[in-house]
Amino acid sequence: MNKTSKLFKRPVRMIAAALLVATSVVLPAQAAGNRPDVIIGWTTWGDAEIVSKMAAIVLQQGMKKDVELTLADISVQYRGVADGDLDAMLMSWQPLTHKKYLEKYGDRLDDLGPIYEGANLGLAVPAYVPESELKSVADLARPAVRKQLGGKIQGISPNAGISGMTEDAMQAYGLDYELLPGTGPKMAMEIGKAVRKDRWIVATAWRPHWKWAQYDLRYLDDPKGVFGGSESVHAVVTKGFEQSHPDIAGFFKRMNLSVSEVEALMNEARKTSHREAIYAWVKAHPDRVEYWMTGNR
Numbered sequence: 001m002n003k004t005s006k007l008f009k010r011p012v013r014m015i016a017a018a019l020l021v022a023t024s025v026v027l028p029a030q031a032a033g034n035r036p037d038v039i040i041g042w043t044t045w046g047d048a049e050i051v052s053k054m055a056a057i058v059l060q061q062g063m064k065k066d067v068e069l070t071l072a073d074i075s076v077q078y079r080g081v082a083d084g085d086l087d088a089m090l091m092s093w094q095p096l097t098h099k100k101y102l103e104k105y106g107d108r109l110d111d112l113g114p115i116y117e118g119a120n121l122g123l124a125v126p127a128y129v130p131e132s133e134l135k136s137v138a139d140l141a142r143p144a145v146r147k148q149l150g151g152k153i154q155g156i157s158p159n160a161g162i163s164g165m166t167e168d169a170m171q172a173y174g175l176d177y178e179l180l181p182g183t184g185p186k187m188a189m190e191i192g193k194a195v196r197k198d199r200w201i202v203a204t205a206w207r208p209h210w211k212w213a214q215y216d217l218r219y220l221d222d223p224k225g226v227f228g229g230s231e232s233v234h235a236v237v238t239k240g241f242e243q244s245h246p247d248i249a250g251f252f253k254r255m256n257l258s259v260s261e262v263e264a265l266m267n268e269a270r271k272t273s274h275r276e277a278i279y280a281w282v283k284a285h286p287d288r289v290e291y292w293m294t295g296n297r
Contacts, residue, residue, distance in 0.1 A: 036066035038248050041077035041086040045156075045184045046266045047208045047233070048091040051115060054265070054278045055090060055255060062293050065248060075101065075159040081238050082108035087245075088237045088252065090115055096228035097121065097161035110242055112252045114232040116208070118259045120219075121162050122227040123153065123169070124205035126195055127216040136221040140175050140202065154190045154203040155179045162204045162227075169226040184209075191215060208262035210270055254292045 042052035059065040080086035082105040134145050187203050188211045194201035235252040242249035268277035282289050
């Protein structure tokens with residue numbers, strides 16, 4: 001029986017389940033003097049959750065590592081990894097989305113490469129919103145369009161990279177809008193509420209995300225290129241982690257998914273659970289997961 005077939009013998013341990021604010025990092029295992037093999041920071045974005053939980057499950061149940069998942073705002077994650085309070089984060093959007101964090105903390109991090117490529121982000125609307133009236137971010141400045149949208153853009157955390165990019169877009173396109181703060185789940189919920197009533201809504205959006213499978217949405221054109229192009233989502237670790245934990249770092253380097261696979265996992269998790277979706281995917285791809293763990297093809 002190979003390692004992959006033994007993956008699901010015990011549940012992954014979830015630590016620090018409350019969202020951390022930017023001024024505090026709570027690491028219970030460390031405080032107790034019993035630091036685990038790896039502390040992975042994650043945030044409440046759908047793709048971050050499925051990828052981080054998948055990594056934790058495979059590391060713990062396949063490689064017998066002691067894993068802690070710490071839920072934290074993205075700014076806390078970068079600072080935590082840079083300071084060594086967190087060992088890793090698997091949601092570093094590059095080159096543009098998290099540019100400000102990479103400029104601030106990049107020299108104190110080690111980049112282990114992309115987990116998936118071809119991610120993108122921007123402002124999205126339901127497909128039933130007529131393109132003749134709203135096709136581009138620039139069209140948001142039209143008085144009739146602004147009235148339909150109530151002068152509001154549904155956003156997520158103010159510290160998220162896409163929030164800063166949206167603020168830049170509002171300035172670049174001369175938009176007099178309010179960017180509503182929220183979370184990834186709240187953003188998706190507000191889209192769902194609008195779709196059920198055929199109401200106009202514009203929201204910060206990114207792929208991979210399950211909402212693209214659930215709702216018929218489209219990105220607004222961005223002629224000024226504020227939201228950039230294709231992005232890669234990388235694993236980053238604290239300095240020295242690769243030397244002290246080469247097997248775990250090797251796993252992060254080899255772990256690779258496509259955007260469509262991440263979206264399918266996220267959508268399945270909504271129907272069942274994250275655990276069941278991850279179990280099913282791993283069981284369906286044993287050779288691939290074996291390679292992630294061992295480097296053996």
